C-alpha cells in the first residue's frame with residue numbers, strides 16, 4: 598500500500614487531497630495544529646505546530662511507521678497575512694510556516710528518499726510567487742522562496758530516483774483566499790484532483806489555471822513599472 602505524509606491537512610487543499618488519496622487506497626499520516634475531521638484504519642494524525650520543537654519528532658514518527666520508506670510527502674501548510682505596519686512581526690510567522698517549514702520538512706524527509714532511491718516531494722507554492730504583492734508582501738516573497746527552492750531541488754535530485762514538484766495554484770476556495778475578487782477560483786476538490794495528476798506525472802512545475810497566470814503577468818507588469826518611477 599503506498600504511504601504518504603501530508604503536512605497542513607486539517608482543512609482546505611490538504612484535507613481534500615488527504616480524502617482523495619485515502620479513496621485511492623493510500624495510507625496517510627497528517628500533521629496540523631488542529632485535529633483532523635478524518636478517521637479510519639489507514640489514517641493517523643499528529644497535532645503539532647510546524648514551528649514548534651515537537652515537529653521533527655512527529656515527522657520522524659510518521660517516517661518510522663512507514664517502515665520501507667514513504668512514497669509521497671506533500672507540504673500543504675501555509676498562512677498569509679495582509680501587511681499591518683503596527684504588527685510587522687506577523688510577517689515572520691508567514692516566512693516560518695511557508696518557507697522555513699518546507700525547508701525543515703525537506704531536511705527530515707529527503708535523506709530517506711535519497712537513500713531508498715525513490716519518493717516524491719510536493720510543495721504547494723502559488724502563482725503569487727512572482728507577484729509584487731503590495732497587500733501581502735511576505736506571502737508572495739515566501740512563495741517566491743518556495744518555488745525557487747523546490748524547482749532547484751527537483752533538478753538537483755532528478756538523477757537519483759526522487760521527484761520534487763512545485764504546485765502553483767491561482768485562487769482556491771478555502772479560508773485562505775480572502776481577496777474580495779478571486780478570478781478563475783477553483784474548489785479545494787478540483788485542486789486535489791490536479792494534485793493527483795501531479796502524483797501520477799511528477800512534473801517539476803505545475804501551474805493551474807493558466808488563465809490566472811496570464812492575468813497575474815499583466816498585473817505584475819504594472820507593479821514592476823511602478824518600481825521604476827520615483
Ligand SMILES: NC(=O)c1ccc[n+]([C@@H]2O[C@H](COP(=O)([O-])OP(=O)(O)OC[C@H]3O[C@@H](n4cnc5c(N)ncnc54)[C@H](OP(=O)(O)O)[C@@H]3O)[C@@H](O)[C@H]2O)c1
Nearest residue numbers: 605606607608609610629630631647674675768769771773
Ligand atoms: N487558497 C488559495 O487561494 C491558495 C492559492 C494558491 C496556493 N495556496 C497554498 O496552498 C496551501 C494550502 O492552502 P489552503 O488554501 O488549503 O489553506 P487553509 O485552508 O488555511 O489550510 C492550511 C493548512 O495549513 C495548516 N497550518 C497552518 N499553519 C500551520 C502550522 N504552523 N503548523 C501546522 N499546520 C499549519 C492548517 O491547519 P491548522 O490551522 O490546523 O494548523 C491547515 O490545515 C498554502 O500553502 C497556500 O499558500 C492556496
